[in-house]
Amino acid sequence: MANYTIHWHDRQAILQVEKATEAALAELAFWIEGRTKANIQQNGQIDTGFMLNSTHTLTKTGGDTYGQARAAATARNPKAAMAPKASLGQAQAAVAVGANYAIYQETKNSFLFKAGRQALAQVGLIEAAYKRRI
DSSP: OOEEEEEEETTEEEEEEETOOHHHHHHHHHHHHHHHHHHHHHTTOOSSSHHHHTEEEEETTSOBOHHHHHHHHHHHOTTSOBOOOOOOTTOSEEEEEOBTTHHHHHHHSOSHHHHHHHHHHHHHHHHHHHHHHO
16 A cells, blocks of 8 residues: 655645655545545635636646646736746655635635545555556
8 A cells, every 4th residue: 555645835735745646646636636526516716717727737757737727727818927837856746736826716726735645545446446557
């Protein structure tokens, strides 16, 4: 069983999964992206759709939805600002919400951190699926 923890660092939530493959981490990141979008919808946090559409994933294995997210978000609200693309650094994958006001919405009614917590339940399911592939 993989070990995992969530760290909240001021404006960042980091879900750390140890002993997971790059492919498993990428799959988990895309699951978190989808769950984040669902949480935004369920929380009733959609005005123009910019924040919802600015949600994106970056992975070291080549997954990168930043460009698509930026285009979709800008189409919903051309006047809103999108954060620049983040660097992964040492991380294998990241999920981000690019709307410049997302942090205020997150602190009022969590969607990204909540998705990370929801992902903890999925870690075991993903691990089992990858063991079946081996």
